[in-house]
Amino acid sequence: MAFDKELNLEATELRLGLPGTKESEKQPTIAIKSNKRALPNFNEESCGSKENSNASHLIQKRDQEIASPAKAQVVGWPPVRSYRKNCLQLKKMEAEAAGMYVKVSMDGAPYLRKIDLKVYKGYPELLKALEEMFKFSAGEYSEREGYNGSEFVPTYEDKDGDWMLVGDVPWDMFLCSCKRLRIMKGSEAKGLGCAV
Amino acid sequence: MNYFPDEVLEHVFDFVASHRDRNAVSLVCRLWHRVERLSRQRVFVGNCYALSPEILIARFPGLKSLTLKGKPHFADFNLVPHDWGGYVQPWIEALSNSRIGLEELRLKRMVVSDESLELLSRSFANFKSLVLVSCEGFTTVGLAAIAANCRFLRELDLQENEIDDHSGHWLSCFPDSCTSLISLNFALPLETLQNILMRAPQLVDLGTGSYIHDPDSETYNKLKHTILKCKSIRNLSGFLEVAPRCLPAIYPICLNLTSLNLSYAAGIHGSELVKLIRRCAKLQRLWILDCIGDKGLEVVASTCKELQELRVFPSDVLGVGHAAVTENGLVAISAGCPKLHSLLYFCQQMTNAALIVVAKNCPNFIRFRLCILEPTKPDPVTMQPLDDGFGAIVQSCKHLRRLSLSGLLTDRVFLYIGMYAEQLEMLSVAFAGDSDKGMLYVLNGCKKLRKLEIRDCPYGDKALLTDVGKYETMRSLWMSSCEVTLGGCKTLAKEMPRLNVEIINEHDQMEIGSEEQRVEKMYLYRTLVGPRKDAPEFVWTL
Numbered sequence: 001m002a003f004d005k006e007l008n009l010e011a012t013e014l015r016l017g018l019p020g021t022k023e024s025e026k027q028p029t030i031a032i033k034s035n036k037r038a039l040p041n042f043n044e045e046s047c048g049s050k051e052n053s054n055a056s057h058l059i060q061k062r063d064q065e066i067a068s069p070a071k072a073q074v075v076g077w078p079p080v081r082s083y084r085k086n087c088l089q090l091k092k093m094e095a096e097a098a099g100m101y102v103k104v105s106m107d108g109a110p111y112l113r114k115i116d117l118k119v120y121k122g123y124p125e126l127l128k129a130l131e132e133m134f135k136f137s138a139g140e141y142s143e144r145e146g147y148n149g150s151e152f153v154p155t156y157e158d159k160d161g162d163w164m165l166v167g168d169v170p171w172d173m174f175l176c177s178c179k180r181l182r183i184m185k186g187s188e189a190k191g192l193g194c195a196v
Numbered sequence: 197m198n199y200f201p202d203e204v205l206e207h208v209f210d211f212v213a214s215h216r217d218r219n220a221v222s223l224v225c226r227l228w229h230r231v232e233r234l235s236r237q238r239v240f241v242g243n244c245y246a247l248s249p250e251i252l253i254a255r256f257p258g259l260k261s262l263t264l265k266g267k268p269h270f271a272d273f274n275l276v277p278h279d280w281g282g283y284v285q286p287w288i289e290a291l292s293n294s295r296i297g298l299e300e301l302r303l304k305r306m307v308v309s310d311e312s313l314e315l316l317s318r319s320f321a322n323f324k325s326l327v328l329v330s331c332e333g334f335t336t337v338g339l340a341a342i343a344a345n346c347r348f349l350r351e352l353d354l355q356e357n358e359i360d361d362h363s364g365h366w367l368s369c370f371p372d373s374c375t376s377l378i379s380l381n382f383a384l385p386l387e388t389l390q391n392i393l394m395r396a397p398q399l400v401d402l403g404t405g406s407y408i409h410d411p412d413s414e415t416y417n418k419l420k421h422t423i424l425k426c427k428s429i430r431n432l433s434g435f436l437e438v439a440p441r442c443l444p445a446i447y448p449i450c451l452n453l454t455s456l457n458l459s460y461a462a463g464i465h466g467s468e469l470v471k472l473i474r475r476c477a478k479l480q481r482l483w484i485l486d487c488i489g490d491k492g493l494e495v496v497a498s499t500c501k502e503l504q505e506l507r508v509f510p511s512d513v514l515g516v517g518h519a520a521v522t523e524n525g526l527v528a529i530s531a532g533c534p535k536l537h538s539l540l541y542f543c544q545q546m547t548n549a550a551l552i553v554v555a556k557n558c559p560n561f562i563r564f565r566l567c568i569l570e571p572t573k574p575d576p577v578t579m580q581p582l583d584d585g586f587g588a589i590v591q592s593c594k595h596l597r598r599l600s601l602s603g604l605l606t607d608r609v610f611l612y613i614g615m616y617a618e619q620l621e622m623l624s625v626a627f628a629g630d631s632d633k634g635m636l637y638v639l640n641g642c643k644k645l646r647k648l649e650i651r652d653c654p655y656g657d658k659a660l661l662t663d664v665g666k667y668e669t670m671r672s673l674w675m676s677s678c679e680v681t682l683g684g685c686k687t688l689a690k691e692m693p694r695l696n697v698e699i700i701n702e703h704d705q706m707e708i709g710s711e712e713q714r715v716e717k718m719y720l721y722r723t724l725v726g727p728r729k730d731a732p733e734f735v736w737t738l
Contacts, residue, residue: 076273076651077626078510078542078569079600081330083356084459088511091462172465 100175106134106152106183117178122171130154134183141167151186205231215240234258241265242646242671244282244306245696246723249290260299261325262291266306268674268719269624270649272330275676275717277702279732282306285315292319300325300351307331313338317345325351332358340366420445431455431481443472450475454502459483459509466520470495480535481505486520486542493525497532505538510569523550530557538563546603547575551585555592564589565600571627571652574604581605587612590620600624610634614641622647632659639666649674657684664691672721683711685718689738696723697738698731 099116113133120126127138139150146165147153154166158177166174166181209232212218222232238261239252252259266282284306291298298320308331316323323346328334336359342352343366429449443464453476458469466489473479473492479500486508488496496503506529508521523546529536530553537560546568574581582603590596590613597619601609605628613620614637621644628634635655638648640663647670656679667673667688682699689697700717727737 074571076270076275077571078567079273079624079626080510080542081272081356082274083330083358084509087460088462091460170467172467176465176468 102156102178102180104130104133104181104183106136107185109134115181117175123167123174127154127166130181130183136183143168153184153186154181155184156181202231206235209235237261238300239263243721243723244284244287245725245728246671246721248725249287251724253290253294253296257296259291259296261302262287262298262300263302263304264306265304268649268672269305269647270651270674270676271305275651276719277700277732277734280700280735281728281730281732283730284308285312288312288316288319292316297322299323300327302327302329303331304329305331307333308338309333310335310338310341314341317341322348324348325353327351327353327355328357329353329355330357335359336366340369343367343369424448429453432457443468446472447475452478454478455481457483459485459507461485462487462511466492474499476500478502483507483509485509485511487511489520490522490525490528493521494528494532497528500533502535503529503533504535506533506536507540508542509540510542520544523547526550527553527557530554534558535560537561540565540567540600542567542569544569545573545576546582546585547577548580548582548585548588549575549577551582552588555585555588559592559594561589561593561596563598564593564596565598565624566602567600568602571602572604573602581609583609583612587616590616595619598622601628602626606630607634607637610637614638617642619644621645623649625650625653627652629653629655632656632662635659636662639663645669646671648672650676650678652677654679656680657687660684661688664688667692667695667720668722670722672719674717674719675715676717680715680718681711682713682715685715686711686738688720694722694724695720696727699736699738701734701736 100118101114101116103112103114105112115129115133117126120129123141127141131137134152136152137150138152138154139147141147147167155163156166156174156178157180158164159179163182169177205228209218209221212221215238218232218236222229233255235258236256237258239256239259240263241247241252242265244264244266252262264284264287266284267276267280270276271280282305284303292315299322301316301323302325308328313334316326318341326342326346326349334357339354339359342349423445430452432446432449432453432455450472456473456476456479458464458472461469462485464487466487469484469488470492473482473496477499480502482496482500482503482505484496484507488508493508496506508525511520521541521543523543526539526541526543526546527550534557536558539561540563543566546566575585583606586599586601586605586609590599596617599613599617599620599622601624607630610629610633613623617623620642623638623642623645625648632655634653635650636659638645639659645666651674655675660675660680661684685697685699689695697718697720699715700719702716731737
């Protein structure tokens with residue numbers, strides 16, 4: 001469109017590539033496996049250009065990674081069949097792009113938020129993000145006493161439907177079983193080990 | 197033995213099953229040759245360009261099962277250009293025009309078109325079994341023809357093929373009752389899975405490809421109930437898109453599983469994999485991703501005492517990240533699984549000490565393929581090459597038939613291989629050795645060598661030309677990114693007319709090339725039928 005040049009939309013466009021790289025123009029020729037999942041919702045915090053479909057964006061990103069000069073790529077190494085490489089690479093891209101979004105509610109707040117658990121490497125990061133998002137302090141975590149010194153306690157609903165204290169199980173296991181988060185008010189959280 | 201009637205000889209030969217033994221039998225005398233060839237039902241052709249379909253049909257009129265291999269092994273890793281060859285069409289045409297009652301066709305690294313599959317499905321009334329491994333060129337249209345027309349189909353095994361269309365509609369072409377079907381090895385979406393199982397409840401092998409993301413959903417319950425009905429399943433593969441929380445649906449059949457392929461299940465964390473494997477005490481074959489970790493392999497070692505074959509694939513296929521398994525996982529496996537004889541192991545690092553322990557624990561290896569992800573990586577503890585480690589393997593494993601090397605290696609490892617690997621038939625070498633001596637040790641020492649594939653090693657014309665007669669005792673030799681020259685290859689082709697010496701020339705360098713020019717890719721193989729007529733432009737047979 002004509003006004004694109006004036007507005008310099010390219011400069012403000014959000015893309016999946018590293019800053020400073022230009023996305024490749026050519027279309028991917030590799031057949032894309034049919035994706036039976038509905039397109040995940042990209043909220044405004046994640047990247048997404050309106051023109052690109054989910055799948056072709058992933059293929060472009062993969063092409064970029066494969067062509068990246070920063071990593072020394074040897075042709076045909078490691079000796080893994082292309083079929084396998086394509087499958088795993090596509091899966092990885094899908095997983096990375098889709099994220100693991102869970103709802104976060106806080107007692108007393110008028111509306112819920114959503115966060116992508118995949119972007120955090122562990123509990124400290126997650127808790128810090130929650131504290132910033134909802135403006136509270138979780139206090140100190142200990143296995144014996146739960147969260148000490150706070151009015152609010154982070155909890156999550158697991159796959160069995162039970163409400164669990166955030167932090168008890170290994171991070172990987174938490175990622176697998178967490179369906180949603182709830183920041184409970186201290187008075188309700190007595191049974192979960194909140195020493196108020 | 198001349199006074200035995202042919203039927204008696206034939207009856208005796210019935211007990212000789214392996215094609216190698218039967219080949220030996222056929223060399224004894226003309227009578228045995230005739231009786232053997234007329235009674236032979238299963239034929240293995242390791243290189244489809246070594247002979248022609250006509251020769252095959254003339255010699256073995258009773259042929260029922262044919263195995264054909266096409267492209268060289270390194271084609272799997274993109275080292276061979278597309279359109280190199282390996283077409284199955286001429287074979288199917290010739291067989292369908294003959295009186296051969298083909299029942300089984302097993303193809304590896306061949307180009308299979310829909311036209312070929314359709315012709316196959318219509319030509320042989322008793323066709324029972326189709327196995328396609330690492331093939332390409334067909335779509336679900338061809339598969340639909342197989343499903344619809346082969347009334348007695350028992351086995352359909354599709355592994356790692358490049359199929360263009362992944363829709364499951366072709367599966368509905370199976371007739372209402374496939375009581376003969378016992379093996380379906382490819383990714384099946386869940387809805388079709390249930391459909392097939394209703395029609396073929398006696399399935400022994402099963403692939404799954406369902407996507408299930410919510411364990412409380414109806415889909416998950418359906419999967420649970422479907423699986424519960426499959427008491428006969430022994431081999432399970434797939435899990436392309438199963439979320440870890442849905443794995444418990446598989447638990448009821450774990451106890452009976454003898455073969456499990458989780459190597460595409462990238463979304464499943466190590467801890468979930470381990471929970472699954474703990475229930476599979478009877479596993480003989482396990483294919484898995486390295487995200488299981490060394491700790492996970494320790495669980496495998498303590499649970500799977502019947503394990504014979506293990507493959508650990510890298511989950512980071514770009515090869516520049518960190519593999520999650522090291523020498524420790526392998527040592528644990530070798531200590532816990534005494535029956536292990538086949539190994540493919542992608543790892544971050546390996547030590548000589550570990551290899552020596554593995555060699556001691558597992559003297560029964562037949563196939564030992566180790567891939568350290570970083571080329572030329574030495575022993576990280578001693579910073580030494582891995583010559584001694586691999587040397588221990590070949591010295592201890594007297595039945596070793598296949599070996600793949602990696603890591604930092606000097607000529608010394610080849611000295612060991614030449615000295616000790618008496619049964620070695622296939623050797624894969626990359627980024628190894630210092631001089632021509634390395635290759636010569638192997639060519640001189642390994643009397644049973646059939647396939648040698650080498651990439652990025654400093655072997656030149658001297659190594660290539662010292663013992664040219666050797667290549668007629670082998671199926672094939674592949675050399676890429678080595679030091680052999682055009683002149684050397686030409687000399688070899690001239691001296692050995694019964695070899696096809698093919699130069700793969702992708703960049704038009706050879707047009708006005710000098711004799712001293714290095715050849716980028718050379719593939720030579722023995723053949724009865726001279727240069728092939730279907731070679732593309734970029735393949736130059738000298």
